[in-house]
Amino acid sequence: xxxxxxxxxxxxxxxxxxxxxxxxxxxxxxxxxxxxxxxxxxxxxxxxxxxxxxxxxxxxxxxxxxxxxxxxxxxxxxxxxxxxxxxxxxxxxxxxxxxxxxxxxxxxxxxxxxxxxxxxxxxxxxxxxxxxxxxxxxxxxxxxxxxxxxxxxxxxxxxxxxxxxxxxxxxxxxxxxxxxxxxxxxxxxxxxxxxxxxxxxxxxxxxxxxxxxxxxxxxxxxxxxxxxxxxxxxxxxxxxxxxxxxxxxxxxxxxxx
Numbered sequence: 001x002x003x004x005x006x007x008x009x010x011x012x013x014x015x016x017x018x019x020x021x022x023x024x025x026x027x028x029x030x031x032x033x034x035x036x037x038x039x040x041x042x043x044x045x046x047x048x049x050x051x052x053x054x055x056x057x058x059x060x061x062x063x064x065x066x067x068x069x070x071x072x073x074x075x076x077x078x079x080x081x082x083x084x085x086x087x088x089x090x091x092x093x094x095x096x097x098x099x100x101x102x103x104x105x106x107x108x109x110x111x112x113x114x115x116x117x118x119x120x121x122x123x124x125x126x127x128x129x130x131x132x133x134x135x136x137x138x139x140x141x142x143x144x145x146x147x148x149x150x151x152x153x154x155x156x157x158x159x160x161x162x163x164x165x166x167x168x169x170x171x172x173x174x175x176x177x178x179x180x181x182x183x184x185x186x187x188x189x190x191x192x193x194x195x196x197x198x199x200x201x202x203x204x205x206x207x208x209x210x211x212x213x214x215x216x217x218x219x220x221x222x223x224x225x226x227x228x229x230x231x232x233x234x235x236x237x238x239x240x241x242x243x244x245x246x247x248x249x250x251x252x253x254x255x256x257x
Contacts, residue, residue, distance in 0.1 A: 001026050001190055002047070002158060007056035009046045010214075015054065016042040018214040026157055027188045029181070031201035033225075034211035035235055040194040041082065043211075044160045047192075048079045060158065074102040077158040078151035082166065092138070092146050093131040096122055099153025118153055125149045125179065141172035148179065161193045173197060177204045199251045202226050203244060210234050226250040 002024045010016040016039045024030055032040045045051045047058055049065055058065045060076050068076065078099070090098075100114045122128050125145050135143060144164060151159060161180075165173040181204050184191055195201045201208065201222075208225040210218040212234045218225045231239045231252065240253040 001061060003057075003059045004047070005057050007043075007046060007058065008054045009042060009051055009056070010054070011051065016214050017046065020056070020215060022209070022216060022219075024190050024192065026190050028207055029184045029191045029205045030193065030207045030209060031205040032192060032194045032209050032211060033196075033198060033201065033234075034217075037213075038211040039214040040211055041162050042214075044079065044162050044192065044194060047160060048077065049073060071102050074154060076156055077160060078154040078156045079160045080147050080151050080162065080164050082163045089134045089136050091131065092127055092133055092135070093118070093122070095135065095146050096127070096149045096153050099150040102154060117155065121149050121152050140168050141175065144168060144172070144176055145179070148176065152183065157189055159189050159191045161191070163194050163196065166196060173200060180204070198226065199244075202249045202251060203247045222249050226252070
């Protein structure tokens with residue numbers, strides 16, 4: 001579904017991604033891990049088309065992203081950035097309806113199908129009782145559920161999340177990861193999640209990609225990628241890896257004093 005070959009991309013200050021190749025298929029829940037500056041967020045921005053490539057190709061469903069209009073691309077992928085900012089405040093319901101923009105007809109009016117989809121998603125994510133509340137009245141966890149609901153309303157097969165949970169308390173991080181896991185199981189979407197929470201992603205994602213200095217250092221199931229050797233290579237620190245007693249997935253034991 002998603003195929004990237006020989007990708008080189010970056011910013012005016014310099015190239016970040018170097019000859020990177022990567023692919024993902026529908027039904028995978030993939031975590032992108034690595035230190036700051038590894039190129040994780042840059043990779044998502046390149047897929048969305050927010051930054052230009054100096055070389056390489058990105059295709060979705062065998063079609064180059066260059067061949068999609070912005071509206072067409074929004075029907076193929078949904079992106080939740082690190083910090084979602086709105087100049088004007090909107091209600092929860094208004095924000096979730098924004099996810100239906102790619103499907104508006106020529107008179108720009110929401111259909112019965114649009115309303116059914118929005119109501120179903122808001123109910124699934126526990127947002128119905130908050131629908132008339134404004135974004136600035138919500139907690140961090142509630143806001144992230146709203147942004148997730150808006151992304152789901154786009155009804156795409158590809159969902160990209162860039163450190164979406166980084167500013168949340170651990171209880172909200174776990175809650176949203178469980179939501180993502182359930183959505184993944186129910187819909188079979190291809191989900192790419194950039195995260196710094198190694199243990200949480202190891203317990204929920206079925207594939208982990210380790211990045212460093214704009215390149216992929218390892219790619220596989222958590223037990224193959226979250227190893228003491230690879231953690232040392234990517235993060236430059238010694239970690240002890242032990243299986244989680246509840247999931248049997250590898251988890252890091254952090255060094256103490």
